[in-house]
Amino acid sequence: MKYLIGILTLIVFACIFYGFIWNTDYSEKFIGFGVVGLFFVVFPLFSYYRWKDKKVEDYMLTKENLEKMRKREGDKRS
Numbered sequence: 001m002k003y004l005i006g007i008l009t010l011i012v013f014a015c016i017f018y019g020f021i022w023n024t025d026y027s028e029k030f031i032g033f034g035v036v037g038l039f040f041v042v043f044p045l046f047s048y049y050r051w052k053d054k055k056v057e058d059y060m061l062t063k064e065n066l067e068k069m070r071k072r073e074g075d076k077r078s
Helices: 002-021 027-051 063-077
Strands: none
Touching (some): 002 027
16 A cells, blocks of 8 residues: 555656646646645545554543543653
């Protein structure tokens, strides 16, 4: 999966770079497809890859997590 994300990222940046460097009739389309590919394909794939084995509850501000944070903060002050 990480190789697919890397290859797609290189392709997207190559499209954007091609659109900026060579002035053709389709330059703006290359830039546009590159940006759309980056934000609608590469970023969601990257986010899924990085978060697939994580527990969302560990990152939410629940009462239990707030109590753990306060407890840790109290330990650091001692």
